[in-house]
Amino acid sequence: AQSVTQLGSHVSVSEGALVLLRCNYSSSVPPYLFWYVQYPNQGLQLLLKYTTGATLVKGINGFEAEFKKSETSFHLTKPSAHMSDAAEYFCAVSKAAGNKLTFGGGTRVLVKP
């Protein structure tokens, strides 16, 4: 069975500071990994995904994530936070293309001016 753990249900950062959201997964097979963002009263929007190839993945809005197999991690970063980054972020894993997603508990990001 797969599982996803997001460390920290809430993260507070200052505008312009580094955003780091942690995600660790467990999977018996090579995983496909995703980060989604959910703005208030909206559905989920894909930020980025890792399937195969380059382990550093760049997504929308300046976010990137690095797949580290040895650490079973897929942490999300953004060098400089913007007020518009305030949202909830979900890490998700699937076993392969076409399989179901398993989501982490989410991390709510608050950006302070």
Place this chain on the structure above:
Amino acid sequence: EADIYQTPRYLVIGTGKKITLECSQTMGHDKMYWYQQDPGMELHLIHYSYGVNSTEKGDLSSESTVSRIRTEHFPLTLESARPSHTSQYLCASSDPGQGQETQYFGPGTRLLVL
């Protein structure tokens, strides 16, 4: 931007009523999903479909039912709503034929059962 729609966006209804949450997508995706999300919590898969006439139960047990008569529609029905059904319901679709599957989500339906 994904073309997946959910109606209604918000619904307040009394206990015992039958409700249907609509989900439709115009991308021709074969796979569709329903997730339940309580406020501030993770998403839980409650139903999914791999195509017309295919429906499966997800990881979280749910009293709701779904149908998939047409590719573009995947409605979710609660025969008798209860306060415990109060939650947000998110619909998604995906197409593995594109090579790298991505699930596209609708805006969600927030359900409040009184």
